[in-house]
Amino acid sequence: MDMDSGWNRLQKLFLKTPFPSYYLTHKALLAVLARVNDLQESLAVSRVLLDLAYLLSNMKVFLCLGFLLCLYLGSDARVYSQCELYNIFQETGLAGYHGYSAANWICLAYYESGYNTDAVNNNGPSRDYGIFQINSKWWCNDGETAGAEDACHISCQSLLNDDIYDDIECAKRVVRDPNGISAWVAWRNHCRGQDLSRFTAGC
Numbered sequence: 001m002d003m004d005s006g007w008n009r010l011q012k013l014f015l016k017t018p019f020p021s022y023y024l025t026h027k028a029l030l031a032v033l034a035r036v037n038d039l040q041e042s043l044a045v046s047r048v049l050l051d052l053a054y055l056l057s058n059m060k061v062f063l064c065l066g067f068l069l070c071l072y073l074g075s076d077a078r079v080y081s082q083c084e085l086y087n088i089f090q091e092t093g094l095a096g097y098h099g100y101s102a103a104n105w106i107c108l109a110y111y112e113s114g115y116n117t118d119a120v121n122n123n124g125p126s127r128d129y130g131i132f133q134i135n136s137k138w139w140c141n142d143g144e145t146a147g148a149e150d151a152c153h154i155s156c157q158s159l160l161n162d163d164i165y166d167d168i169e170c171a172k173r174v175v176r177d178p179n180g181i182s183a184w185v186a187w188r189n190h191c192r193g194q195d196l197s198r199f200t201a202g203c
């Protein structure tokens, strides 16, 4: 039985694949190969089969870890561009919601968070979260704000990831209150009555 040529082919196959678990598997295969050389062939073959079974089960673990890593990276924070926000606000109907154009919402997000989804501002008794800086006293639940209302029925943590669709639903809830968009100090101070055309230019 020509073990070497078979193993060499297997090694080359693993070396060609860029996935890190295959690299680790390749290292483990080399260790197995070193062991094979010291044993009788019949014994070696049974050990090799056992080791292969072990490696295959390990690969499943690596694949699962890779999948979890992708999930983790997939929910990471990010900084949006103006035109990305413009398109999402159009798609979700936030543009024009309660009479406020996309430019008003983009201006608001710019002055509240700089379009950064993981922005947090600690006010002392409460905190503001995410791209719209939604407050934990009235709108979201961060588990550490006394007398919190949680009117959006949402975890404040979920306002910090790159999925802003839930943030937009909460912003719609905020603007439906009597204060409307004036609930956002940054909008009152920087956007109200201003020429906002630069916030949608080129989109």
Ligand SMILES: [Ca+2]
Binding pocket: 158, 159, 160, 161, 162, 163, 164, 165, 166, 167
């Ligand atoms: Ca979110």
